[in-house]
Amino acid sequence: MDKHELGAFLRSRRERLRPEDAGLPSGSRRRTPGLRREEVAVLAHISTEYYVRLEQGRAPRPSGEVLAGIAGALRLTDAESDHLHVLAGTAPSRSGLHRRDVRPSILALLDRLPQTAAFVMSAAFEVLAWNDLAAALMEDFAERTPEDRNLARRAFLGSSRAEAPLYGVSDAAEFRRHVVMQLRSTLARYPSDPAVTGLIDELRDGSTEFARLWERHDVRSAAVLTKTFRHPAVGEITVDCDALALTDRDQHLVLYSAPQGSRDAEALALLNVLGADTGAYLR
Incomplete structure (x- = not known):
């Protein structure tokens, strides 16, 4: 309690x-x-x-x-x-640390989704695994440290490089509110996890917006059905958003896709060819 x-x-x-x-x-x-x-x-x-x-x-x-x-x-x-x-303290409790290891079957699934940008995110918003199209749409996560692959940190504290925040997405403000609500729930589940408490302390100290939203104690978040990326190589891409809960490890499989035959699907196909080097998002 x-x-x-x-x-x-x-x-x-x-x-x-x-x-x-x-x-x-x-x-x-x-x-x-x-x-x-x-x-x-x-x-x-x-x-x-x-x-x-x-x-x-x-x-x-x-x-x-x-x-x-x-x-x-x-x-x-x-x-x-x-x-x-x-x-x-009346809900089923979890172990002290949130899990960051991804199931092998999920890792294999990522590679079987060539027309969908897909990645796995931890309960603390760290990108744990991704496919090539996600790297092309967003950034080459392999070049980042685990700390720099954290979407909550990027949303509120930016990046060490001169890059646009959150990959030019259309719903950046709503995503930041979602981050705060989900992190409050994560903290309730893992109150003794230093990775969780340390991240929240860092965000509260480094972002006045996070600190303000944190004090609201909100935990309800509306589902995001579509998202528009402003990509430096192919322009605007509007994708359908699906986040599937991987309940056994308290993770989410996030999928970005576009209707077959649409201009957005063609843009994703072009990104698949261009590769991760196009996802720099320079200002």
């Missing part, structure tokens, strides 16, 4: 709610945003004292029934409710 993070998460969800969202009168004498603690306690059918102690990080581990009541009172989404259980 992470009492500090649990309390901060509860407080952030309470403060975002309007009284009318919970069927309560808004009134004119409210001095703080959101619901009052006693209102949440009533809606969750628990004592005000216990809820206050939860927000202050002083309460013992709540039961599943109490968490369900709080989730309902705060109108949490399914993702937020799952996150609440992780923070409270």
Whole structure:
């Protein structure tokens, strides 16, 4: 149970709610945003004292029934409710470190997708494996250290080279929000993993935008269905985005493809011929 993070998460969800969202009168004498603690306690059918102690990080581990009541009172989404259980220590726990070894069958699959840019990403946004088309569309990851292959680090801290951030993608701002939400969930699953905690500390210290988004305690992220790359060699390429969860290792297989016969599919085919040297993305 992470009492500090649990309390901060509860407080952030309470403060975002309007009284009318919970069927309560808004009134004119409210001095703080959101619901009052006693209102949440009533809606969750628990004592005000216990809820206050939860927000202050002083309460013992709540039961599943109490968490369900709080989730309902705060109108949490399914993702937020799952996150609440992780923070409270009532969700199945993982080992201390997130996995970075990719299943051999997935490595073989990458090479069998010649018309799709594909890569495997860890729970901490490190690109672990990729095929040739992904290298041509984005960059030659083989030339980078594992630290420089981290998409979260690139999104917020840029690169040591004079390159455009995030490969010229059209949804850079949305991707940064997605990174923050996913890293908060990752931290809840691996609170003692130095690779995870170190990355988050580095991003909070080095990026005011990351620090601002981190304090929002959001964990819900909308799925991205398409993405446009502004590639230096072939121009704009709009691809379909699919991220398949590899649950046994807490990784994702990310696929970028285009409809057969489309201009975007032709551009991907040209990149396959040109190779990874075209993915430099110079400013």
